[in-house]
Amino acid sequence: MASTRAAFHETATLIPVAQHLERVLAEVRADAGVRVDRVESVRLADAAGRVLATSVAAVVPSPPFDNSAMDGFAVRWADAASATPEAPVALRVVADHAAGSADAHHARPLGPGEAARIMTGAPVPAGADTVVPVERTDGGQPTSATPVVQVFSMPDRGRHIRRAGEDLRVGDLLLEAGRLLGPRQVAAAATAGHGTLEVVRRPRVSVVATGSELTEPGEALHPGRIPDSNSLLLASLVRETGCEVVEVVRMPDDESLLLAWLDEREPADAVVFTGGVSVGAYDVVRRVLADLGTVDFVRVAMQPGSPQAFGRLADGTPVFGLPGNPVAVAVSFEVFVRPALLALQGRSDVQRRRLRATVETGWDSPAGRLQVMPVAFVEPGEGAGVDGDAVRPATRGGTGSHLSGGLAAASGFAIVPEHVSRVEAGDVVEVLVTP
Ligand SMILES: Nc1nc2c(c(=O)[nH]1)N[C@H]1C(S)=C(S)[C@@H](COP(=O)(O)OP(=O)(O)OC[C@H]3O[C@@H](n4cnc5c(N)ncnc54)[C@H](O)[C@@H]3O)O[C@H]1N2
Numbered sequence: 360m361a362s363t364r365a366a367f368h369e370t371a372t373l374i375p376v377a378q379h380l381e382r383v384l385a386e387v388r389a390d391a392g393v394r395v396d397r398v399e400s401v402r403l404a405d406a407a408g409r410v411l412a413t414s415v416a417a418v419v420p421s422p423p424f425d426n427s428a429m430d431g432f433a434v435r436w437a438d439a440a441s442a443t444p445e446a447p448v449a450l451r452v453v454a455d456h457a458a459g460s461a462d463a464h465h466a467r468p469l470g471p472g473e474a475a476r477i478m479t480g481a482p483v484p485a486g487a488d489t490v491v492p493v494e495r496t497d498g499g500q501p502t503s504a505t506p507v508v509q510v511f512s513m514p515d516r517g518r519h520i521r522r523a524g525e526d527l528r529v530g531d532l533l534l535e536a537g538r539l540l541g542p543r544q545v546a547a548a549a550t551a552g553h554g555t556l557e558v559v560r561r562p563r564v565s566v567v568a569t570g571s572e573l574t575e576p577g578e579a580l581h582p583g584r585i586p587d588s589n590s591l592l593l594a595s596l597v598r599e600t601g602c603e604v605v606e607v608v609r610m611p612d613d614e615s616l617l618l619a620w621l622d623e624r625e626p627a628d629a630v631v632f633t634g635g636v637s638v639g640a641y642d643v644v645r646r647v648l649a650d651l652g653t654v655d656f657v658r659v660a661m662q663p664g665s666p667q668a669f670g671r672l673a674d675g676t677p678v679f680g681l682p683g684n685p686v687a688v689a690v691s692f693e694v695f696v697r698p699a700l701l702a703l704q705g706r707s708d709v710q711r712r713r714l715r716a717t718v719e720t721g722w723d724s725p726a727g728r729l730q731v732m733p734v735a736f737v738e739p740g741e742g743a744g745v746d747g748d749a750v751r752p753a754t755r756g757g758t759g760s761h762l763s764g765g766l767a768a769a770s771g772f773a774i775v776p777e778h779v780s781r782v783e784a785g786d787v788v789e790v791l792v793t794p
């Protein structure tokens with residue numbers, strides 16, 4: 360028990376949240392840099408949700424060729440500049456260009472008095488400098504031998520032609536390494552001539568929930584037992600960061616089981632424990648990991664989620680030991696684990712979007728600790744009528760870190776600074792927005 364006692368004494372000081380986060384990020388960023396197997400090539404269809412490993416430049420211009428922005432007629436502007444509804448100008452229609460047709464690329468240049476019927480997206484034939492929308496013509500009436508179009512009015516010279524490269528030129532930087540790919544980025548990569556992209560391999564993460572009280576969700580609860588909600592919470596949160604969950608393990612507080620798992624576990628890029636990190640007599644995670652000598656057990660100036668463990672397993676795998684209380688797990692993940700798993704993927708943006716919101720119902724906050732409070736957004740018309748976003752605590756009972764039912768209503772976390780001991784209705788708080 361010597362390690363438990365020693366660890367207990369180590370916890371006297373509270374470490375600022377930013378300091379602990381910095382330490383965690385520095386460690387995982389070092390790992391992200393040395394992993395040689397971290398890049399894989401995926402088809403664009405599979406690229407949304409992945410992190411780009413190598414910056415992407417355009418390999419074809421966009422648009423790839425001059426093409427029409429309108430259904431109408433490609434003309435030489437000067438030929439019909441004088442057109443009015445009263446005195447239309449007749450042009451001979453010598454060609455018909457549909458989108459997808461290569462005809463215009465091979466056609467002879469338009470000569471004086473000639474026009475080509477053209478559809479949106481079709482290449483503009485040589486010689487033409489303007490497209491007249493069909494609405495400004497009679498639609499092109501066939502006469503005896505050759506079709507003729509009557510032009511009633513002309514747009515400005517050069518109108519309705521989309522120029523090659525006006526969107527992207529070859530070599531233009533399109534996407535920077537480290538950015539999350541979404542539908543718009545994948546579509547832009549297709550436009551820029553790519554069929555596959557180099558992305559960061561999904562890090563593999565194991566989740567371990569410890570506690571002799573834990574029961575499979577949905578099963579009958581024997582006295583003293585509770586459903587294991589943390590392993591579900593963590594596994595889904597891990598997946599949401601773009602990582603692959605390789606193992607989800609639930610084990611009772613039994614040192615020998617934990618040691619056996621450490622020996623047999625699947626290879627992973629990170630391991631996340633929940634439970635057993637505090638000073639309880641059966642806190643086996645703390646006892647086993649502290650004995651490794653490479654995992655630090657600290658108290659962070661945060662509420663909830665003060666007890667935190669971070670370090671490396673025997674083979675160097677980064678390991679997090681989160682507390683067992685469910686709200687503390689959700690908060691610890693947001694504040695430390697999520698940014699770390701994103702940094703491990705080389706993500707440039709590891710922080711959630713934050714916004715400022717007005718508090719609708721106040722709550723207490725422990726002075727000297729950064730409070731991370733699960734909050735629900737007040738629907739318009741439902742609250743006190745403030746302009747902009749308004750929030751209230753998601754958990755019915757206030758700030759207790761066991762109130763995991765209340766997490767269901769949370770769509771963000773209010774960040775309350777260390778010096779604040781009471782958040783009043785009407786105060787403005789910073790809110791970290793979650794999906
Ligand atoms: N004497 C002290 N006791 C405690 C302290 C302290 O400073 N001194 N800190 C409290 C705080 S704050 C926290 S947070 C917890 C952290 O304790 P552990 O990490 O050891 O967590 P457990 O004791 O295993 O569990 C705490 C709580 O959470 C429930 N739990 C655990 N795992 C799950 C799960 N997978 N799903 C749902 N719920 C879970 C567990 O039943 C407990 O109620 O320590 C305080 N005590």
Ligand code: MOO
Pocket residue numbers: 661662663664665666682684686687760761
């Ligand atoms: O740190 Mo504990 O998370 O307050 O419950």
